[in-house]
Amino acid sequence: MSNIGTLESVWRYPVKSMRGEQVDEVFVAYTGVMGDRLYAISSSQARPEFPWHTNREQEEFVLYGASYKNHETTLKPPAMEAAFKEALNPPYPLADAFALEIKTPAGATLDVEDPAFLESLRDKSEGELRLHFTQKNAVDCRPLSLFSRQTLVQLEQETGLELDKRRFRANFYVNWDSAGGFYENELVNRRLKVGDRLEIMVRELDPRCKSITIDPDTAETQPRILKHIARKHGGFAGVYAAVLTEGTVKPGDQIHLLD
Amino acid sequence: MSSDPGSAEEVISFRATLDGVEHEVPYLPGEVLLDCMLEADLDPAFQCQQGHCGSCMVVKTRGQVEMRNNDVLSRRDLDQGYVLLCQSIPLSNDVSVDCDA
Numbered sequence: 448m449s450n451i452g453t454l455e456s457v458w459r460y461p462v463k464s465m466r467g468e469q470v471d472e473v474f475v476a477y478t479g480v481m482g483d484r485l486y487a488i489s490s491s492q493a494r495p496e497f498p499w500h501t502n503r504e505q506e507e508f509v510l511y512g513a514s515y516k517n518h519e520t521t522l523k524p525p526a527m528e529a530a531f532k533e534a535l536n537p538p539y540p541l542a543d544a545f546a547l548e549i550k551t552p553a554g555a556t557l558d559v560e561d562p563a564f565l566e567s568l569r570d571k572s573e574g575e576l577r578l579h580f581t582q583k584n585a586v587d588c589r590p591l592s593l594f595s596r597q598t599l600v601q602l603e604q605e606t607g608l609e610l611d612k613r614r615f616r617a618n619f620y621v622n623w624d625s626a627g628g629f630y631e632n633e634l635v636n637r638r639l640k641v642g643d644r645l646e647i648m649v650r651e652l653d654p655r656c657k658s659i660t661i662d663p664d665t666a667e668t669q670p671r672i673l674k675h676i677a678r679k680h681g682g683f684a685g686v687y688a689a690v691l692t693e694g695t696v697k698p699g700d701q702i703h704l705l706d
Numbered sequence: 707m708s709s710d711p712g713s714a715e716e717v718i719s720f721r722a723t724l725d726g727v728e729h730e731v732p733y734l735p736g737e738v739l740l741d742c743m744l745e746a747d748l749d750p751a752f753q754c755q756q757g758h759c760g761s762c763m764v765v766k767t768r769g770q771v772e773m774r775n776n777d778v779l780s781r782r783d784l785d786q787g788y789v790l791l792c793q794s795i796p797l798s799n800d801v802s803v804d805c806d807a
Contacts, residue, residue: 494777503760503778573781654753657760657778668783670763670807674751677761682753 452623454641454700455596459483460616461513461547462559463585464501466663467616468514472697474523474537475645477690478583479590480618482521485545486513486559487585492574499585500576503657505568506666512550513559520544523695531644536693539582589650589687593619593631598684601628606675613663614672615685621702631686638705644694646705652683659684720769720801724750733796739771739803740791750805755792762791769801 460467463484474481490500502508515521521544524530524537531537547559557564565576584590594617603610612620619641623630634649641647655676660668676684717733722743731739731746740762743750753761757775765787771794779788789803 497758497777504780506780506782654759655761656754656758657763660760670760673759673761673763674805677751677753678749682759682761 448640448703448705450624450701451626451639451704452595452621452702454696454698454702455620455622456698457696458613458616458618458620461486461515462511462549463487463499464503464508464658465511465513466509467613470522472522472695474527474693474695475591475641475690476539476693477536477590479586479690480584481523481539482515482545483618484585485581486547487579487581488565488568489577489579490574491576497587500568500574501658502661502666506661506668507552508568508666509661509663510552510666514548514550515544516546516548517544527695542580542582545580545582588653590690591619591647591688592617592653592685593621593649593688594653594685595626595628595631596620596622597626597628597630599628602672602675602684605679606672608669608672610672611663614659614661616658617685619696629680629684632683634686634704638691639688640703640705642694642696642700644692645690645696646692646694647688647690649686649688651687652681653685653687654682655684715798717796717799717801719799720796720803722748722750722764722803722805724748724805726806736795738774738792739794739796739801743791750791752792757790757793760790763788764791764803764805765789765807766794767802767804769799770797771795771801772797 458467459480459482488500489498527537549557549564594615599612638648660670660673719730719732722729731742734742751761753759758777760778766789773793775793
């Protein structure tokens with residue numbers, strides 16, 4: 448078991464495609480980071496296999512903030528330690544624990560279920576929008592996404608662009624001890640231990656889309672970064688992972704290569 | 707030159723600017739712009755080829771095209787002239803696209 452890096456920061460996105468939040472110590476379930484993408488907006492105009500209204504159709508969606516009203520209860524399941532002792536899967540609290548507040552770009556604070564929230568999105572959407580809630584995490588492909596500081600630096604050097612890491616909307620931003628950019632690509636099908644308990648397996652490279660062209664602070668688009676990744680890196684940047692053993696993680700945790 | 711989408715104008719070629727160089731690309735009847743560029747040994751950005759990812763979004767600076775599918779470009783993108791190379795069929799013989807935009 449060798450130490451290969453450090454967990455720099457942990458992020459979750461309470462509403463799919465909206466602004467994320469950095470969290471301290473948080474539980475990571477088989478379904479992903481607790482509280483990650485529990486809400487999503489669907490559109491009647493979208494295809495059934497990907498029904499989501501995203502920042503691709505409405506760039507300003509990234510400017511909407513979201514925060515759980517009871518932040519602490521959304522970080523760890525209430526009986527987590529007791530469940531771990533018996534090798535049980537810690538049950539999540541009831542849906543009420545994940546009550547959510549939305550901060551619109553115009554500065555209004557709304558309950559996520561307030562009709563005014565969806566109404567504020569409708570002028571930019573041609574489809575009928577609906578709010579979804581799931582404790583299964585509405586991720587695109589895999590429960591976790593991971594992106595390294597070294598990959599970010601390499602992309603900045605290659606493109607001459609200053610890139611905010613938040614464009615890449617990862618759950619785990621990591622810092623490799625000695626490896627360079629895109630090292631995470633070499634970890635596909637390898638098992639990693641993060642912190643004391645969490646074990647993950649890197650499953651595949653992360654295919655990028657228009658979402659990374661959107662500036663997280665202004666919603667302006669810069670297609671050049673996506674085109675560069677498509678032409679020079681096969682369209683991939685960062686990796687997806689599956690969770691093998693649940694656990695909690697926090698910034699500063701060591702990342703070990705298990706095999 | 708007519709750019710009426712309803713006309714049956716024969717499309718011979720289109721222009722594509724890539725890495726600062728403008729190319730005249732022969733149009734292959736029935737094919738999308740991306741495939742014509744690849745056939746001409748050009749290497750524009752692309753990935754999914756289904757209209758989902760946006761890697762091949764380019765600005766149409768002239769002419770008329772029709773997209774077979776668009777699951778990624780926003781209303782704002784369309785207003786700014788963006789089209790998807792992998793989904794675009796030229797409808798006029800004066801199409802120009804800027805792949806560097």
